[in-house]
Amino acid sequence: MNVLEVRGLTKSFGGLVAVEDVSFDLAAGEFLALIGPNGAGKTTCFNMVNGYLRPDRGSVELEGRELIGIKPRRIVRMGVGRTFQITRTFLSMTVLENVQMALISHHRRMYDIFSRATRLYRDEAMALLELVSMQEQAGRACSELAYGDLKRLELAIALAPDPALLLMDEPTAGMAPSERVALMELTAQIVAERGVSVLFTEHDMDVVFAHAHRILVLNRGALIAEGTGDEIRENALVQEVYLGGGTVFAAAEARDA
Template identity: 60%
Template sequence: MTLLSVQHLGKSFGGVAAARDVSFTLQRGEMLAIIGPNGAGKSTVFNMVGGQLRPDRGTVLLDGRNITAASPQMRFRLGVGRTFQVAQTFLSMSVAENVQMALVSRRRESGALWSPARSRCRDEAVTLLERVGMADAADHPCSALAYGDVKRVELAIALAGHPKLLLMDEPTAGMAARERADLMDLTASIADAEGIGVLFTEHDMDVVFGHAERVIVLVRGQTIATGSPEDIRQDPDVRRAYLGDEHALEKPKGMDSA
């Protein structure tokens, strides 16, 4: 059964169409990337799926359930996790406490936060940190971490909601090349093992072509191509959309020839 079905989404701002009749599906365990030039409508579509924006038209279905009007909080409870372009963590808290806060929220225990949270869901938080390779830093303040490690903590926070669908907005922004590959390899392994569908936006073509199973290309709010990374790389309309740069969509270094 299809996990996510986006049907005919449209959104305008001040008479300017940011998204026009955008439709796609995502299966369990699949990595799907949305790419496009600046101003293509990627963020608009992404935020309509995440609930930060309400579409003017169209529907968003999760496991067949209409969540078009659901708040981000409700989507979290229904199994939608999210990471952000700029990692969202509480820098004054420890690594484990950040994950514990997400677990407390999932269990709807936030009303009981008058008591110390350090003991709440501690074991489960450490287990999640082990999955992302950050258990050894559980008691370190997030403010002391390298940025690549903060991104791993943010992934653990997203996983705390037991997501069916994981939304990743520019997941490797600000990271070194090796860190980018490691984070996306980790995400792909977790998604495959647990059947989590991953929808992500990304400017780094190495990340897109190295990890996405399918790619959607938006230009001026419209879908101009959908297909495998190799299909997208060879599509003449996609090449033209990237300002005629014949190198912008080349195969990442180290990948086998098609």
């Protein structure tokens, strides 16, 4: 069964068509990568799926329910977690409190004015931190964490409402190479254990080919290839887009000559 079905997604900004007629499916438990060169429309695509951007045309269905036109916060409540390209956390709170906030919101206790926030869902929050091996840092202020730890914290926050689908926008951006591999291994393992489906965008090809079950390649707003790692590696069009199909070099040579 498909968790996510995207059909004919299109978005232009002024005269620029950022995403044109993109369709794909995401199966339950699948780890799906969305790749493409800079400006290919990955982030635009992503923001339409999670509700931050309204497409001009097309539909996004989560387990049969249409997501277009629904506010991001409602999409979260429907079981879609997300992490950010640049981490977004509550910097004036501790690591544990950040996870507790996600749980408080999930249990709809945000308008409670009598309980002590720090005493709610402590154990559940601790369990989530253990999942990402952050339990040692639970009491630290978020503002003093290293970037890689913030990324892991975001993962714990995203998993708090027990989502069916996880959207990860460049999960390893800004991290050291060794950390990248570790974070994605951790993610892959959690995803497999909890049966979450993941859609992620990524620049680092090592990460993509090592973990993605399937890969979508976007170029200039259009989907140009789709398949397993091996299929994508062999795809002539993808090679041209990533390595340059000669047109660029031909032009350069002509100019130099």
